Amino acid sequence: MYIDTLLSEADWLITEEDYHPEKNQFYETLFTLANGYVGARGSLEQGSQTGSPGTYFAGVYDPTPVFFTELANAPNWLNVKIVANNESIELEKGRILEYKRTLDMKKGLLTQIFRWEGAKGQITRFEDYRLVHLNYKHVALLKGVIVPENYDGPFVVKSGLNGYVFNTGVIEQLLIKHFKLTEYEDREAEGIYLEMKSRLSGISVGEASKLKLSVPSERSVEIDVDKITEVLTFEAKKGQAYEFEKYVTFYTSRDVEDVKFHTLKELNTRVDQGSEVLLREHVSAWEQKWLDVDVKIHGDEVAQRSLRFNIFHLIQSANEDDDRVSIPAKALHGEGYRGHIFWDTEIFMLPFFIYTNPRAARSLLMYRYHNLDAARENARIQGYKGAQFPWESADTGLETTPKELGNPLTGETVRIWTGEEEHHIVADVAYAVDHYYVATGDEQFLLKYGAEILLETARFWASRVQYDDRKKAYVIKKVIGPDEFHEHVDNNIYTNYMAKWNISKALEYIDRLKQKHTDSWDKLKKKIVLSSREIREWETIANNLYLPYDEKTKLYEEFEGYFKLKEIDISGVDSTGLEKIVKDTKWIKQADVVMLHYLLGDYFDQETKKVNFHYYKRWTTHSSSLSPSIYAIMGIEVGNYRDVYQDFIRSTRIDLDDEQGNTSIGIHAASLGGAWQVAINGFAGMRIKNGMLSFKPWLPEKWEKLEFKVKWWGETLNVAITHETVELKLETTDPTRTVEVNIGQKVWRIKGGETCVISVCSQ
Amino acid sequence: MYIDTLLSEADWLITEEDYHPEKNQFYETLFTLANGYVGARGSLEQGSQTGSPGTYFAGVYDPTPVFFTELANAPNWLNVKIVANNESIELEKGRILEYKRTLDMKKGLLTQIFRWEGAKGQITRFEDYRLVHLNYKHVALLKGVIVPENYDGPFVVKSGLNGYVFNTGVIEQLLIKHFKLTEYEDREAEGIYLEMKSRLSGISVGEASKLKLSVPSERSVEIDVDKITEVLTFEAKKGQAYEFEKYVTFYTSRDVEDVKFHTLKELNTRVDQGSEVLLREHVSAWEQKWLDVDVKIHGDEVAQRSLRFNIFHLIQSANEDDDRVSIPAKALHGEGYRGHIFWDTEIFMLPFFIYTNPRAARSLLMYRYHNLDAARENARIQGYKGAQFPWESADTGLETTPKELGNPLTGETVRIWTGEEEHHIVADVAYAVDHYYVATGDEQFLLKYGAEILLETARFWASRVQYDDRKKAYVIKKVIGPDEFHEHVDNNIYTNYMAKWNISKALEYIDRLKQKHTDSWDKLKKKIVLSSREIREWETIANNLYLPYDEKTKLYEEFEGYFKLKEIDISGVDSTGLEKIVKDTKWIKQADVVMLHYLLGDYFDQETKKVNFHYYKRWTTHSSSLSPSIYAIMGIEVGNYRDVYQDFIRSTRIDLDDEQGNTSIGIHAASLGGAWQVAINGFAGMRIKNGMLSFKPWLPEKWEKLEFKVKWWGETLNVAITHETVELKLETTDPTRTVEVNIGQKVWRIKGGETCVISVCSQ
Structure with missing residues (x-):
């Protein structure tokens, strides 16, 4: 009734339709909101018995056993709990009459709607949205309404900053507490403040928040171990809607010296601006961002939405303003791989940033330089x-x-x-x-x-x-x-x-x-x-x-002795059993020779790529999420289209479908980038040939058009591909600025102000 | 004004006079209340940032890294928090105008009194006592009053069962969560229920509680992760005293099959009985217990109170009804040594039980038999x-x-x-x-x-x-x-x-x-x-x-080669440095040869004991809490009285004075028994000679009298020792029942109904 009006069109939405407590951690990853500076898993603001809330600041690591160091789980600021007429609203108790959470990827919002009936028959409606601000990286906001549908009574709204959080250790039962309380303060009209410091790396994290209601209320503050909570109480009347806003700000000692000063100052500024302005600026920043990065697939809503999911989380994961951090293998979305950075960033994710946001790409490379x-x-x-x-x-x-x-x-x-x-x-x-x-x-x-x-x-x-x-x-x-x-x-x-x-x-x-x-x-x-x-x-x-290299067979042997390995049947072996038995066999985890033929495409002739693709495809288990995307791209390159679409969809939906079974511990960030590469380097067939962009498209039959933009040497090139044509246009109208593009073995010079439509048949 | 009237005489009290947050864990150990079935560390009911609450059920172990298994920290039921007129009462904030906690060892009560002024100038008085019932081992009770001294306003009293607790791992930062939530329930008029199960050993722990106020109130229930809280709200008037009671019951699946049924049934029964009855029966059980076990020292209040502290915690630690558990090295008082059982039990603690409560002694030995x-x-x-x-x-x-x-x-x-x-x-x-x-x-x-x-x-x-x-x-x-x-x-x-x-x-x-x-x-x-x-x-x-054995020197070499070890100066080396440098030296950690001469006293002549005592005393660092007591006893035996009193006081106060610096992680249970042995086997000089009790007393000068009872073959012998006499009496008046006692190389036959006064000079 309130929140739904905010939402974008269907192909921008990812929805959780029913509440299944056992899926909380899965949705926490899918619904993570981040801005490259901080990531907050999509946990319920009401809390739950099954969730695993996580708040990770990029670069805030702390030593840990076995894994050396890890992204340290920082105080959880999501916390908003309601006691309605002396009944605590707990989704897991009572009856859920209505429930929906929606990730709006166009606007960068996560919304929640539920109607809940407690033991006494009291029905309460709750709707809210949350955002982690894309412009103001130190700001988050929750806003919503609560309606007591069929009862009057005192309402208590509690908004906490909760440092009683842990990282999961080597095994789930070993919890690691990285942060120690250094300060908490009731700032009264200004809200509440919590500051904690990471144990060994000594990084301070300050968080402040202020809870506001649309009606006058009594205010108090509760302190628990490592937790401070602002509590507002008022008398609610049946059928009336009560609005709440929770403003949150945060700084770490990686950013500023006086953490407390900046956190509180930012809070005051943002509260003064008000939620309307904050929301508007956030949504407009996202819409602006999408203008550069969206990849439009006409004629395939599932593919469209799935691909956007990948792009959305890529955008959320990079911080172009901080060149001392990179994107972990699970991004800021969970504790898998402990926030460590692998080749996943350079080979799988970086191309997206190179072609859509070169400043972010440069920052990621500067991380390596530093x-x-x-x-x-x-x-x-x-x-x-x-x-x-x-x-x-x-x-x-x-x-x-x-x-x-x-x-x-x-x-x-x-x-x-x-x-x-x-x-x-x-x-x-x-x-x-x-x-x-x-x-x-x-x-x-x-x-x-x-x-x-x-x-x-x-x-x-x-x-x-x-x-x-x-x-x-x-x-x-x-x-x-x-x-x-x-x-x-x-x-x-x-x-x-x-x-x-x-x-x-x-x-x-x-x-x-x-x-x-x-x-x-x-x-x-x-x-x-x-x-x-x-x-x-x-x-x-x-x-x-x-x-x-065997000139006769045109095969590259993955490594010495590979060709002599056993060829066993693994049908029926589950993924955990697999790793134990494949050592002496030809079964491989992911694209290896085929990966090489993709990255260094110019070094190998078409026939060699084709032969090797066929050979290794048979033995690839795709046990890594880094594999299907590469096979999709190379399938197109060598003209083996059979599994291309399926491999593409698979790579866009690795997390949406929990294909590896571990989405709960974070997003597969390499695959996000892999999915984008299938669209651009696969379907659009984009490559660099002799220092020049080239395209060699192939679209699935039902796709009408594929549209996207790429940055190239400071220019922005608009690309629209149909089954018949490639349409190219520069974003500038300055005719002195040009980009040369190779299509069908021919070089096309695109000038500012011109639209160049090239027939694919003319190849 | 309310609680103080409950308290016993000064030589039964251990008091914390001021609030020092950094001492919370120390007092948590000293103030642990237990009944052999369950132990609850003396944490503040209000919670604190520095405490380490612990609830341990004897025998409820769960596997853990490195230490194999440990006593698993169970849900904390102490939790009572107050929000007074929208201000949460937090000792660590505001001003403490008055503060005292007292352990009443005679009655088995821990009391707390404080007056606290919040930021708004509101002054609140709080007084309560708590008990872990000595008769009803599945029951605990908290009762107190709250007085808003200078303000009116809404009062919120919250009483939780909190399963969000952990064991400390190999290092403090590694927390282990042993219990998983299996059920919680708002039982409304009956209170609240929480049930959790230990992860690997699969033991269920059920806890139920009911909060009662002396005035009508609104009731609600809050649920947080692994926590359930009963919340009562009422309008408080200035100057009025409001009474609260928290009844708690608990069962584990080690005790009964239907944990929930028994826990709730017990709660109903105890709530019906009421707090007055529960308190009376608890106090009378303790007073009865002390009749058998008290060791009275006339003329030395410090020694009296300190010794009682040791006896009090020994009584609290044994459960004569459960012969599948024994007393861990830190009893039920903390996580040091992970709840493991050492020779500490058999050699240091067991004698106390043999002579005061043979049934408990038998249970401890049955643990070994099982x-x-x-x-x-x-x-x-x-x-x-x-x-x-x-x-x-x-x-x-x-x-x-x-x-x-x-x-x-x-x-x-x-x-x-x-x-x-x-x-x-x-x-x-x-x-x-x-x-x-x-x-x-x-x-x-x-x-x-x-x-x-x-x-x-x-x-x-x-x-x-x-x-x-x-x-x-x-x-x-x-x-x-x-x-x-x-x-x-x-x-x-x-x-x-x-x-x-x-x-x-x-x-x-x-x-x-x-x-x-x-x-x-x-x-x-x-x-x-x-x-x-x-x-x-x-x-x-x-x-x-x-x-x-060297006939000439009469020395026993502690082990082969000991006599050839280095004699280095360790003055100025701290305790942690010590262990690293003593390996090749004569310095020893604790009584070893001297321990042997104590345990197998009949096997060595007086001169041998004396020579070895002198020799090894010089090299003993007493780095173990198991050492001073043995040197005190043997000092008396060999007539080397110089350090006896000091070693006795030291052994009675190892925890009271935090002599080893680690009282925070649990009580030194062996030393509890060691202190008792100094009184009985040292000062009273009790031994078994040819199957007969013998006494050879020596009292510090300022002591007027030492009184105690020992059980012997089913009889209870009352012993009162002065500098001049030993007075013996059987508890029975039946003259056919006798005990033979050896004093001064003479056998005295004590008959029921007679009092036998033996002059020590007559030796």
Whole structure:
């Protein structure tokens, strides 16, 4: 009656239609609201017995057993509870007469509506929305109405800041309390304040809130262990609607020195502005954002809504203003992987930001640059040179992959080797740097930061390889490739190829710097103490890296010995059983050779890609959420369309359908980016060819049109694809500004002010 | 004004005079109320930011990392909070105008009084008492008054059952949540109910409570995660006193099948009885109890109150009705040592129960008997025979000593060897069985249970020793004696002597059984499959156990090589530094040789005891709370009185003065028993000589009289000792019942109805 009028059209909405307590944690992840600075899981404001509330500030890590460090669960500010005529409203008790929660992705709102009947027959209607402000990153707001439908009586509304929260430990029963109370204060007319400090990293988090009602009320404040609650009481009359607003602000000592001062000042400012203004500015910021990032699929509402879900959470996860944080594998949406950062960011998510928000992409890469010294230290520890980016990264940039995972109760343990062996991450970061530079032309970034990453990673590989006398080539032994089913393998082709690429690319940039940016080159050479001898060594290595390829079959062997592995039947084996039996078989976890053929597409001919796609598709279990998207893209590239649409839908709905069964512990952030890539790099067939954008579209039959924008060297290109045409337009009307695009082996120069419609048949 | 009138005389009271939040956990231990079935730490009913509430049900263990299993912290029922005229009463905010908490040991009550002024100048007086019922073990009660001294306004009283509680893990920051919610229910007029189940051991705990006020009020119920709260609201008038009562009941699935039914039924019954009756019966139960157990010290109020503190907590810790639990090292008072059971029970606490409440003593020994199969399994695992009682024992009787203690955050670890090496516990249990039998004459226990323990422990030792060809004797290698500073030592004299005693005592009991209880002997022999050959082997071992003794110096070497250790200066080294540097020195943690001379006093001549006392006293750091009491007793025995009084006071006040700095995590239960032993076995000089009680008193100068009772073979002997006389009287007036007592090398036969005054000078 009130909230529903706020909502956008159906293809922007994700809805929870009934209340199932056992699904609370699943919806908490789907309904997480975030702005890159803070993420708040979509827990019920009323609390529940089954939920797992989480409030995570990007970069606020604290040491923890086994996992080294983790995003620390900060005080929960969602808390709004109602006691209606002496009856506490508890969804899990009484009768739910109506219930709906809706995530409005267009406006960045989460709404809740319910009608609830208590034991005494009292019926109460509750409606509210919440937002985590997209413009004002230190602000959140909850607003709603409560209606006692068939009774009068005293109403109590309680609004808490609750620091009695924990991270889940190695096993669910081990809870870790990262924050210690340092201060709470009843600020009376100004609201309430809670400040806590992370135990070992010593980061203070201040939270303030103010509860307002549309009617006069009595105010009091309750204190519990690590919790402060503002309580407003008034006499409610049957049938009348009472409005409440909860303003929340937060700062951490990562942002400002005087946390309390800023948190309270921000609260006063926002309360003065009022909820109407805050809502309007938030919605308009989101609508503005969508203008740049939306990917419109005409003719397929499920695909449309699902894809938007992925884009929505990508936007929520990055903070372009903070270049010391990156996006964790589960984003700010849950505690899976403990807030650690993997190649997921650079290879899966980063392209979305490169083409829609290059500033955010740059920030993500700067996170790696700031951790370059730590990467050097990682290399030194493992006995290598250069910079070795860690498989799992957090605040310090040192390796944070757990060595062993186990149940401390039962004593069962599994040794984790990825931190010691999954070295391809080093080349993946270098790849991302090159990708960003090629698509943006951000010379300043390249010279000041990017080149150093490219060279130091190349240097790592030069120290990582070893010369094999029998093979007469440089080999890379004992690694884990993207396919994590096989550990301690030699010459994983993905790793070897990316290493070679990394070194070659470094040499290429050295040449360019030498020629065009002598000053920068001299400075960099001196800084990293790089000699001509070392550069010659790199050349030798790059030219002689072991990259076996069977000319006859055109097959790349994923790693040495792969072809001799067993071919067993795994139908009927469940996912947990799988990992135990696949070690000696051909079954692979995810795209590996196929991934390589995607990333370094120019290095392989069409037939090779096709043959390998066919071969490895048969053995891929897609046990990783990073897999279906890559197979969808490459399926289109090699003309194997059979499973493309299904793989696309699967990758857009990994979380919506809880496909991996663990959405409850956070979103699959890599897959968010993967889904976007299927749309853009798959269906639109976008690639970079010789430094130029190219498109080679293929649309599912029922799609009428695919529309999106990409940023390219400072320009914004509008792309609309139908089965017959590709329509291109620059956002600028300035005819001197142009973008060259390759379609159908032909170069088209798009000028500002012109619309260029290219027939796909003309290819 | 209300509560103070309840209190007993000063020498029964322990008082907290001011509120210091940082001392909350210390007082929580001192003020724990328990009845052997349940223990509730003395946390503030109002809650606090610094407290660590604990509710432990004896025997309710649940698996936990590192420590195997632990007493699981159950829902906290203390919770009573007040919102006075919209201002939440928080001791830590506002001004405390008056504050006192008092433990009344005579009546088993904890009282609290405070006057508190809030920010608005409202002054509220609060007074209450709480009890954990001594008769009705499933019942607790809180009762008090609240007075708004200078204001009118709405009063809200909240009474919760709070399952949002945790055990502290390996490090403070790791919290373990053992209980999962299974049910909560608003029973309306009947109160509220909460039921939770321990995660892995699957034990249900039901708690119910009802809040009553002296005035009509509005009632509502609040639900939070794992918490249910009854809320009563009324309009309070200035200056008026409002009475509240909180009735609490609890059952676990260890006690009854239908936990909910019993918990609610008990609640109804107790509410119907009313608080007056419950209080009266509780106080009278305590007064009755004290008649049997009080030790009166005339002329020394500090000693009197301190000693009573020890006795009070001993009484609180045992449950004579449950012979499947024993008393943990920190009793039911805190989480130190995780609720595990050590030799502390048999050697330090048990004597108190043997002589004051033999039924409770028997229950404690039955706990060991019920775990005899587990002890056999422990022996088997370690490669031995017979029964090896574990160094740390919990619910299953299997070894629960952590193998390694460390900080999972820093990775620092310390290997713990006691579980593998501190084998003397096996003989200590056997010693306790013999002690109980000799003092009670409980033939039925001996035949059905005790003998089996004695024989199976002897059998353990026979498998544990090895023959040393050079020494021509049986040796025991690689043990830890009571002095835990020295690990992996050979031939610890305490261990060797106790092992020899254990085997010899078993052989003695075999002879007695053969002669007097042929049936029992035949049964037992068959049950444990004991052959004559094995018995002959035991004889050989007992006669040839290596017990080196220097006839000239009369010194026993604590273990092989001890005399050659370094003599370093440790003045100025703090307690944590100590453990690291003492390994290669003569410094010992606690009485070891001196302990042996106490326990097996008859085996050593007076001069030997004296020489060894002098020698080892010099090197004893008393780093264990188990040490000063033994030195006090033996100081009296060997006539070295200098430190006796001080060691006695120290042992009575280990917790009162937080002498070890860790009272916050639980009471030092062994020391409770040690303090009692100093009074009885030290000052009164009580021993068993040739199966007869003997006394050899020595009183500190300022003491006028020492009075106590001891149970002996079913009789109760009243003992009153002055500097000149020992006065003995039986509790019975039946002249046919007698007890023989040895005083001054003479046997006195005490008859029912007679008072026998023996001049100490006549010795």
